[in-house]
Amino acid sequence: MEQARSGAGSIGQRLRELRQKKGLNQQDLASADLSVSYVSLIETGKRAPSEAVLRTLAERVGCSVEYLRTGRDDAKVHELELKIAFGDMAVRNGANGEALQSYSEALASAPFLGETMLRRARIGQALAMEKLGRLEAAIQLLTPLFEDPGTVPGSAEWSQLAVALCRCHRNVGDLTLSVEIGERAMRTLEALGLDVTDDHMQIGSTLISCYHRRGDLTKARLLADRLMGVADETGSRVARGVVYWNAATLAYSQGRHKEALALTERALALLAETDNSRHQAMLKIVYGYLVLENETPDLEHLKTTLEGAHLVLLEVGTATEQARSEALLAQVELRRGEPQQALAHAGRSLGLLRNDSQQEVARARVLLARAQFQSGETAAAQASLESAVRQLEPLPITRVTAQVWRDAGDLWKLLGRPAEALEAYERALTQLGIRAMPAPAEQFVIDRG
Template structure:
């Protein structure tokens, strides 16, 4: 940068004194040109005006027209990402990063964040994780900044979606600690990180921590948070209430979250919330499958354009339940097959839920052989997952279906696995010990 400033000054026939001002001495100009000082953004802007170019040209040495093209391409890539055109966004970010020599530090950071976000939205989470991890190590990403917060939240969410709940929580807690250590009051950043952490606590079954964090964040969200931030907190607080079997409270909290976020320009988040509200409608003591179906069909149309495969599959699974409630078994079966197809790219607990629902639809129609095959397939698939609150829920669901259709042995085994997944091991069996001694 110093050489560029000197060469341009000499080319224009200016002396160092000509670049000086009341705030910038000629000796400081000399230090900059010799590479012994790095000018601040304000000083660089002043020098650029006097040299008749842009600050970006002094930083990079590239023609201002080239830099303007890069800025436009970066903006279009970010717009594509917001609009759900994740494949096009990923390609654009990749093309920009392939020419990193023309990017300044800020542009490169934006492109790397965009690339990782596009990978996550395309459900290429294993590829997204190392990019997010490298970003968090980058000193250019200042702790406490908006970008740092978004990257921390995304990395925590990625690990959670991969099933590593412990690491997801560790990242979230570390981010919350960092924000606290900055000495600031609880901020919007706390709300973003905290709402993700609540969801991870919920998935681990750590309901007390989830509840306490929700109680901490709700007043702050009400006072300082935007509609989207407040909606995220109420959304996760609803999950905690549901886990405590407080279905009416969970539904009220999630409905409030939807009302707060309904006008948000993040169509994906609104669609996910509609899916959650519909699911809670179906879980309540007085289900409203017609309203649930309306919400889900609306959410499904949006998620088909801007959602990930997993998010679309979760909507399809709820559509199975809504149509089953209404006795529309053909429609429910079609949604079950679509959900399984959407989840075929990798191991997902949600695929087990879709298979169990498809199995029960076969059994309800008297297609016993197909139903039993699907239940056995779901059982085999579920054994491959690490025990968690989520897998416990699926084991319980599987046991209930076995029980409803007169298979007590299989039901008992599934219930045992559900208890183990919650961290409750089987009790000591003295008869087994005696048998080992006699053997």
């Protein structure tokens, strides 16, 4: 009798948990042949249900009879594990919408999942949301996972979460928090005294990009130099390639153009033999920006290279990566004297950035305005530029926004609007820390009348 009571109690506990998870009350489980009071007795372990009642209850709470009776359902668990594995594969292949759906379907049956598979599905769901541009939702999912006491500092999973959180906060524009997360992660690794792994190199590389975005170029260069030394000694080709990639971006922002180009070429060579086509394509975009800095770039070869990279990103890249690829192709077409093609690329770039940071959108609007101007659409160019300026005005100071202000100033000058051009140039200089001299005191103003 006691053994039967124990088994019944387990059934009742599972029934109650599943009912509450689906937002049902006991009345929802009742029927003409199954009273509310009998449902209550089952949930409290005071009655052992018959097979017929088990089948009815299992159907109403959405589980198998086997799970309700024993807490196990091997067929259901296998089905969910396949969904999670499909989600992992879809993320790698750039099918982020399909991945999100697969992870979400698995998580809808969370009681059937063990802790390991449950965490895997939650992390996958967060990463898929990030790649779909749903950054704030991704942060809400990643934060409790990263702060969970069960997440072991220094583990591959911990490193993956640290990188993703750092990257998400960076991309929504919260540079202070992104740097704080990256620095805390690096300090944790140093305190643990662990050997450097590719995962740890990824944290450092992401932190370099955050420093760079915030304008902390000295910190970024010191960390880049340190990581390049470690990567050459211990890192894989992927880790070394990513470190050289970030170092190239930093060198470019500091005006070391030849060094940036050499570092990018080295990174391309390191990643060429890997199977990460997305990283290769993204790096070719970086390479394209650097090549365009030359006075006489081989535009036809560059266009072919970038179109190939763009096709890859259309398959496996995020919307933001595709937008940057479109923007670069627009710049190439402007240099080739093909403003209509540039206009098409710039329009698509802007359309892809609906969920991205405002500085990215402002930069895309300035490029669109340039394409409109070169296409003879002066009024449209002025309207696009005015929209870009409105978006730029409230943004925090970064080197990126300074460059966009400079580009806006150049275009205002071409449009014959010197007052707006001057204001844009002044904003660019101010954001770079170069401020105007204070106005003289009134008694020292010379009367030239």
